[in-house]
Amino acid sequence: MTRVEEANASQKYNANFLKYIKAFADVGKHSRLFPKKCRTCGHEYADFPQYIQDTLPVGHGLEPYKDSGDALHTMQYRNCRCGSTLSIDLTEDEYPLLESFWEMLGKESKERARPIREVVLEFREQCNRYMSEQHRFSGE
Ligand SMILES: [Zn+2]
Structure with a gap:
């Protein structure tokens, strides 16, 4: 692959990811997760896209685990601009x-x-890009 081809490929979305990316963009205001407030600086995140937009990535950022009732959870880790880690505990409810x-x-x-x-990492990168583009298109 040439450098240009590589750049073009990185602009595309993996077709297998898209459905999941869109569902992440829908994780929103009407859940127990948002609005989410940073305990350190008080910054408030209204919904998942805004949280992705306004925070910084940490490691690979998504960790699955099962709770004592065998329900699947996924921890999403991001850093607030103030440097505090803001984790979100996603379940199938959200x-x-x-x-x-x-x-x-x-x-x-x-x-x-x-x-x-x-x-x-690849999923997260595409997911974040999708949300940034949505954010732009909505004119906020
Ligand atoms: Zn903060």
Whole structure:
């Protein structure tokens, strides 16, 4: 791949990701998660897209776990502009596709022989780009 082809490829979205990216963009105001307020500086995040837009990434940022009732959760870690880590605990109540989301990531990782961590990073990068573009288009 040439440098230009590489740049073009990075502008596209993985077709397998899109459904999940759009569902993340819908995680919004009407849940127990938002608005979310930073305890350190008091900055308030109205919804998930704004949280993604206004915070900075930490590590690979998404970690699945099961609670004692065997419900699937996913922790999303981002840093507030003030430097505090703001975690969000997603469940299927906020993100109904959670189970199939991790299945899809596992499948991508297997089929493309890439570590799950890299697939998560790629997803996150595309997801964040999608939300920034939506943000721009809505004129806010
Ligand atoms: Zn803060």
